[in-house]
Amino acid sequence: MTLAEELQKAVPSVLTREWGQLNRGAPWQGGTPELLVSPASTEEVAQVLTWAGQEKVGVLPLGSGRHLAPVGPGSFMALDTSLLSSVDEYEPADLTITAGTGTSFDTVDAALRGNGQWAPFDPPGVSERSIGGFVSEASHSFLWTGYGALRNHVLGATLVTGDGRVLRLGGKVVKNVAGYDLLRPVVGGRGRLGVLTSVCLRAFPLPAHERVLVLKDSAIMSLIEPALLVGTAPVLPASIVVVGQADMLGGSSALVLRVHGAESSVDADQSTIEKHLGMSFDIVARTEADGLLNEIQDRGGLDSRCVEVSVLPSRLPQVVAAAEQVGVARAAVDSYAGRLRMGSNDMSADAVTALRLAVEQLGGSLRVARWDGALRPEDTSRRDAELDLTKRLESIFDPSGVLWPTRP
Amino acid sequence: MATTHEDVVSCSMTQTLSPNVADRLRAIVGHDLVITDPDRLFAYESDGLTAYRVVPRAVVLPETTEQVSEVLRTLHDEGIEVVPRGAGTGLSGGALPTPDGVIVGTARMSRILSIDAPNRLAHVQPGVINARLTEATAPYGLYYAPDPASQSTCTLGGNVAENSGGPHCLKYGVTSRYVTGLTVVMADGEVVRLGGAGLEASCGLDLVGLFVGSEGCFGIATEIEVRLLPQVESIRTLLGIFHTMEAAGHAVTDIIGSGLMPAAVEIVDNATIVAVEASVFSAGYPVDAGAALVVEFDGTEAGLDDDADRAEQCCLSAGATKVIRAKSDEERIALWKGRKKAFGAMGRIAPDLLVQDATVPRTRLPEVLARITEIGREYDLKIANVFHAGDGNLHPNILFDRQNSEELERVEKASREIMTLCVSVGGTITGEHGVGVDKRAYMPLVYNEVEMDMLRSARRVFDPDGRLNPGKVVQ
Numbered sequence: 050m051t052l053a054e055e056l057q058k059a060v061p062s063v064l065t066r067e068w069g070q071l072n073r074g075a076p077w078q079g080g081t082p083e084l085l086v087s088p089a090s091t092e093e094v095a096q097v098l099t100w101a102g103q104e105k106v107g108v109l110p111l112g113s114g115r116h117l118a119p120v121g122p123g124s125f126m127a128l129d130t131s132l133l134s135s136v137d138e139y140e141p142a143d144l145t146i147t148a149g150t151g152t153s154f155d156t157v158d159a160a161l162r163g164n165g166q167w168a169p170f171d172p173p174g175v176s177e178r179s180i181g182g183f184v185s186e187a188s189h190s191f192l193w194t195g196y197g198a199l200r201n202h203v204l205g206a207t208l209v210t211g212d213g214r215v216l217r218l219g220g221k222v223v224k225n226v227a228g229y230d231l232l233r234p235v236v237g238g239r240g241r242l243g244v245l246t247s248v249c250l251r252a253f254p255l256p257a258h259e260r261v262l263v264l265k266d267s268a269i270m271s272l273i274e275p276a277l278l279v280g281t282a283p284v285l286p287a288s289i290v291v292v293g294q295a296d297m298l299g300g301s302s303a304l305v306l307r308v309h310g311a312e313s314s315v316d317a318d319q320s321t322i323e324k325h326l327g328m329s330f331d332i333v334a335r336t337e338a339d340g341l342l343n344e345i346q347d348r349g350g351l352d353s354r355c356v357e358v359s360v361l362p363s364r365l366p367q368v369v370a371a372a373e374q375v376g377v378a379r380a381a382v383d384s385y386a387g388r389l390r391m392g393s394n395d396m397s398a399d400a401v402t403a404l405r406l407a408v409e410q411l412g413g414s415l416r417v418a419r420w421d422g423a424l425r426p427e428d429t430s431r432r433d434a435e436l437d438l439t440k441r442l443e444s445i446f447d448p449s450g451v452l453w454p455t456r457p
Numbered sequence: 458m459a460t461t462h463e464d465v466v467s468c469s470m471t472q473t474l475s476p477n478v479a480d481r482l483r484a485i486v487g488h489d490l491v492i493t494d495p496d497r498l499f500a501y502e503s504d505g506l507t508a509y510r511v512v513p514r515a516v517v518l519p520e521t522t523e524q525v526s527e528v529l530r531t532l533h534d535e536g537i538e539v540v541p542r543g544a545g546t547g548l549s550g551g552a553l554p555t556p557d558g559v560i561v562g563t564a565r566m567s568r569i570l571s572i573d574a575p576n577r578l579a580h581v582q583p584g585v586i587n588a589r590l591t592e593a594t595a596p597y598g599l600y601y602a603p604d605p606a607s608q609s610t611c612t613l614g615g616n617v618a619e620n621s622g623g624p625h626c627l628k629y630g631v632t633s634r635y636v637t638g639l640t641v642v643m644a645d646g647e648v649v650r651l652g653g654a655g656l657e658a659s660c661g662l663d664l665v666g667l668f669v670g671s672e673g674c675f676g677i678a679t680e681i682e683v684r685l686l687p688q689v690e691s692i693r694t695l696l697g698i699f700h701t702m703e704a705a706g707h708a709v710t711d712i713i714g715s716g717l718m719p720a721a722v723e724i725v726d727n728a729t730i731v732a733v734e735a736s737v738f739s740a741g742y743p744v745d746a747g748a749a750l751v752v753e754f755d756g757t758e759a760g761l762d763d764d765a766d767r768a769e770q771c772c773l774s775a776g777a778t779k780v781i782r783a784k785s786d787e788e789r790i791a792l793w794k795g796r797k798k799a800f801g802a803m804g805r806i807a808p809d810l811l812v813q814d815a816t817v818p819r820t821r822l823p824e825v826l827a828r829i830t831e832i833g834r835e836y837d838l839k840i841a842n843v844f845h846a847g848d849g850n851l852h853p854n855i856l857f858d859r860q861n862s863e864e865l866e867r868v869e870k871a872s873r874e875i876m877t878l879c880v881s882v883g884g885t886i887t888g889e890h891g892v893g894v895d896k897r898a899y900m901p902l903v904y905n906e907v908e909m910d911m912l913r914s915a916r917r918v919f920d921p922d923g924r925l926n927p928g929k930v931v932q
Contacts, residue, residue, distance in 0.1 A: 142714045143818045201634045214907050222816040223848040224888035226620045226670050227903050228912050233666030254716035284757050314760025359658035363575040414659035429659040434649040445914040
């Protein structure tokens with residue numbers, strides 16, 4: 050009996066397909082699943098995972114499938130969440146929206162923008178991401194300075210554990226300390242603790258006005274210090290990013306600020322920042338700003354090889370200097386958060402390993418976000434005690450160890 | 458109060474600490490920092506939830522991570538339960554002793570270890586008082602955002618344990634948003650480092666986020682790394698006076714719905730206003746007002762007047778009879794006074810005050826408040842409401858006399874009805890005070906048995922023997 054036949058026997062209602070029938074729209078990184086299963090409800094996800102847990106069948110949770118971390122070789126099935134696609138509840142006055150995890154970020158964003166609200170997060174390729182993948186990955190957003198990390202704004206979720214238990218985590222309210230916060234490790238947990246089927250996000254009012262400011266220079270390094278200085282200004286922009294060799298700026302590198310607020314306050318903020326730096330910024334015309342912001346948002350994150358670095362902001366100059374061999378000239382650097390993202394199609398594993406060592410010596414960490422071939426370099430190693438706690442936590446959510454069975 | 462009074466109140470020590478164990482603890486922390494004298498132990502019989510009192514076997518007051526580790530290892534080896542305690546200002550009985558337990562207090566771990574201004578970080582010991590951190594970072598143009606009402610006395614360790622909020626978390630978020638790294642001593646004395654600024658890119662699960670709010674059940678945080686924010690340039694504060702609570706609630710909905718993002722939105726009801734105005738904390742609020750609404754904006758000077766104008770218009774449209782705008786810091790403090798001194802004022806009109814805590818979706822506030830009033834009437838209890846209206850965090854305060862057992866029973870029944878109500882409209886049983894012992898019996902209102910089991914399992918990940926803060930959060 051094939052895997053598909055066994056699953057159909059256990060969960061007759063669930064849709065199963067050949068892997069090749071999934072239109073991912075992007076190159077797949079890693080091993081090929083034996084089966085694609087597409088549950089249409091939380092209950093079906095629970096039935097599938099109950100069966101998988103009992104039969105010890107590996108499960109790869111799948112959102113859009115375009116931004117998965119690398120998958121190693123081995124036998125497993127892919128659990129596609131695309132049928133869990135609906136905005137289930139949206140109360141604009143509560144600033145909360147609940148959607149099935151197969152819903153595209155674009156769909157959620159459109160619903161919010163129709164009411165003068167938005168979800169201020171811009172990881173690479175965000176518009177095509179599913180909400181489930183977006184939350185599971187919790188990639189860094191360059192709007193972190195103004196709005197904080199995604200993990201602070203996921204209010205609730207429904208999660209199916211590796212053995213099919215359904216857990217409602219968090220809720221629909223901003224303040225909630227009823228019991229241990231099991232939602233926190235799930236956000237950014239990359240599917241290791243379960244399959245998300247529904248997520249409640251906090252929404253924000255759309256800023257009345259956005260001004261995009263740029264300070265150009267030929268090299269990324271000479272922009273890091275001014276970027277750090279902006280972070281000490283009396284007013285903070287919503288985003289402070291240095292981008293290398295921006296196509297939208299004719300190949301120039303630039304410090305790019307997004308300033309949000311009422312029109313009068315945006316004027317004042319620009320003036321305050323310029324006075325603080327002793328430098329003048331150019332205002333990017335609205336017609337060009339979206340293209341520039343999209344380029345920054347996706348920078349490196351859609352390349353076949355991509356690494357992300359975090360470090361204390363004050364150590365960014367040293368990291369940038371150490372990252373020359375990893376394509377830092379075309380990096381995007383969030384100077385306020387101390388985050389860098391670099392991507393290319395020909396990054397060498399040796400260069401990444403050397404950068405990782407340099408970053409670790411500076412007290413930072415490095416993650417390989419995408420890697421399309423063999424010889425994948427290692428991520429930053431975790432401390433033993435923390436790793437032990439992580440494994441114990443994973444074991445209570447996924448006692449059979451079926452989730453992400455082939456992850457590197 | 459969910460757990461019945463009889464469940465937890467016990468004023469007798471079931472056993473004293475053996476001289477051998479006490480001597481070993483004294484060898485670690487020093488003679489004076491292990492308290493076994495019954496007269497001195499009474500000071501630790503409760504936290505801010507005074508309805509429950511249990512005298513601990515002993516209190517140990519370490520000063521370093523190493524001492525905490527040795528103390529916990531010693532107690533673990535002896536099979537003795539440990540109740541962590543910060544300043545003891547918690548309102549859910551999270552630091553209530555157990556009859557067989559020893560309190561490990563962090564009050565003497567009160568050093569600010571470093572302030573890293575360029576990276577906007579501070580490393581502190583858990584006994585640092587919340588407001589003191591903001592004072593210490595002010596010369597660098599920085600501050601610590603979470604501001605629980607008890608910020609002049611509560612400690613960062615307690616804030617981490619409870620994931621504390623405060624009036625300004627509508628805009629700035631609660632404690633978990635600001636904690637970037639922790640040094641934690643586990644139940645068996647093992648020292649574990651969780652997270653840390655600069656390590657965000659690594660692939661680990663968010664154990665820091667999980668630890669924050671674990672109410673002393675997962676370990677004792679002995680070093681805390683927190684993110685600081687730049688001080689705000691300017692502030693605008695408004696006070697709206699309304700005939701009815703419902704009108705004030707509509708004003709809040711209009712303010713948030715119009716796209717404004719206030720730093721704080723707070724409401725006090727008529728019962729609270731009357732109590733405040735009859736006290737030494739009188740703030741000049743009209744005693745015939747149905748509700749008073751405090752709205753505060755902060756940020757760049759240039760945009761604040763526009764925001765305040767729009768909020769004022771929302772208040773007037775919703776039926777405010779008067780809107781006052783502070784023109785100076787002194788006036789701002791005066792406008793806040795009625796809100797900030799509410800709990801103190803109510804303490805003067807009844808022997809006991811149960812400060813309840815629940816959160817509901819903001820749009821459900823008017824109906825929930827109306828029903829809470831009915832519940833008070835049905836149980837013949839005086840309930841005064843003070844709450845963080847911007848994020849739907851209610852504090853229905855029930856005035857009572859705990860010497861009156863019949864009244865206490867009514868308080869318990871009314872509390873349960875209020876909690877059930879809040880959960881039924883999509884809210885939860887606690888927004889910022891934690892579960893402790895107080896809300897433990899309400900947990901099944903929020904979680905089914907599968908979810909409760911998962912909470913218990915998570916606890917065992919950190920403390921397999923269940924020796925840390927037993928009887929709190931989940932049994």
